[in-house]
Amino acid sequence: MIEGFQTDGRGRVDGRVVRGERTRRAILQRAAEIASMDGLEGVSLGRLASELHLSKAGVVGHYGSKEELQLATVEAATRTFADAVVTPAFETPPGLGRVWALCDCWISYARRRVFPGGCFFLSVSTEFDCRPGRVRELIADARRRWLAVYRQAIDEAQQQSEIDRTVDAVQLAYELDALAMAANLDAQLLDDIGAYDRAAHGMLARLRAVATNPSALPPIGHVTESPS
Amino acid sequence: MIEGFQTDGRGRVDGRVVRGERTRRAILQRAAEIASMDGLEGVSLGRLASELHLSKAGVVGHYGSKEELQLATVEAATRTFADAVVTPAFETPPGLGRVWALCDCWISYARRRVFPGGCFFLSVSTEFDCRPGRVRELIADARRRWLAVYRQAIDEAQQQSEIDRTVDAVQLAYELDALAMAANLDAQLLDDIGAYDRAAHGMLARLRAVATNPSALPPIGHVTESPS
DNA sequence: CCTACCGATCGGTAGG
């Protein structure tokens, strides 16, 4: 609702609004952290209140209902994801390099545990995929947009003749994302950190197979430790 | 605990035990169905009782606690998965054909909705990957065993020189499974039935790339509709 | 297998 600083008629900042903004942000960040570990249903009003040292009414008052809180949490997590993955990848100019940057930044995002429970979106996607409603649709929109970012980066690389133009961009986007999802699964459930390397290896091999100049990619054995 | 028919001292079947067995089976099947849709935490004793027309005590009496019920549900789902995927795939003799049969049978299992909410194991894996305890370990064991089935089938195909011996079997198993997981995600969350075709296409392309005789595999455009 | 009950927690509201 309210974005940025609000001023009164004489240009002064209203301290209550500033505090309200800060509280709202703290609620959504903690909610996204909890959801990545225990799901959006694990984000109860009572739990949020006690962890943030608020009353339950102090939490629900900002959003009106549990569903509104869930929707706001998904939106906040979408922004966090964009800041952690899409924005850094887009520092690389369009072409094969940007496609690989998207893969690399995703792996870094997972490895750094931007969300403490692993990828927020994998957790809530499987949680809500059978629960009709606005939350499910918002999560689905986020996934469609992510796959579209991948697809468009591949399209651009094809227009620049850096990726074979006969390749189906939707299929390639699907496969690169699949390798990422499985890495999250194995890293989280099996405590198998090596899964990130397997994902990177599979992505690079896939890209080398369709690149017109494979030597533009990192060497096959390359392992992403901590990309800038 | 009690398997098969129990008889009294004179060889007669005890009707109470037979009914108990039937109830126990009904509880676990319904629990696995609910868990595939709403997670294992969605399997509450009250919900199970009302859907099966039992009392809550009639449900919990069979298992003693929620955790024991969850463990039994994971075990029952493992049997269902083995019957639906592993057993039919193992009708194909060891070699490249069996590796493809595992892929094909998994896609058929997902397409047929053996569990109404899609793959039981993807749902509960993401749900429990941050919840330490026996349930998480049992789910992790099931995943490790499934990946080991894939890996062993690949190993055998390599011993028979039907798959390039320089290929890393763990990596290939990882990639084939990743394509399957992503298909489940897109089919369930995005209502995108085409995801199964993308998974099959990606798996076949991957296998053709490492097969010594790719023509032994179905043609590239092959789509699994309803495998026997 | 049942009824009846326990304390805890859920989402949400009233009133301030």
Added chain:
DNA sequence: CCTACCGATCGGTAGG
């Protein structure tokens, strides 16, 4: 933002 409260549901138990 708070306290105090609502009915519903949770896992689990007592007693039969």
